[in-house]
Amino acid sequence: MPQERPFLTEATPAGEASAGAAPPALFDLAVNRAAAALRGLRPGSPEAALATWHARTRFARRVPLAAVQRALALKPAAGEWHWAGGPDGRWEAGKAPFP
Numbered sequence: 057m058p059q060e061r062p063f064l065t066e067a068t069p070a071g072e073a074s075a076g077a078a079p080p081a082l083f084d085l086a087v088n089r090a091a092a093a094l095r096g097l098r099p100g101s102p103e104a105a106l107a108t109w110h111a112r113t114r115f116a117r118r119v120p121l122a123a124v125q126r127a128l129a130l131k132p133a134a135g136e137w138h139w140a141g142g143p144d145g146r147w148e149a150g151k152a153p154f155p
Contacts, residue, residue, distance in 0.1 A: 078118045080142025081154070086119040087127045087139035088152045094128070 078086070090106060099105035106128070110121045127139055131147055138152035139145055 082115060083119050083142045084139050086116045087124055090124050091128060091131060
């Protein structure tokens with residue numbers, strides 16, 4: 057059995073840009089799931105881990121990686137927060153209403 061898993065792709069600059077604007081709810085989901093992935097993985101290099109997550113997550117590829125990174129950079133350090141409001145949204149205290 058081969059060691060490679062062909063359904064997983066490496067992160068590439070071509071996968072960082074989306075073709076069109078994502079709906080606000082999809083943007084919120086991408087930011088919240090990216091934050092959860094980084095929290096769970098606790099990578100040494102968050103940028104590389106985020107790029108890999110973005111490339112491998114089908115729905116997240118519809119949201120530009122740079123936009124997800126900008127939102128994550130604004131996340132408060134302490135407490136539980138979720139992103140709401142699409143690309144022009146903000147971090148709100150508490151759990152996201154949609155996982």
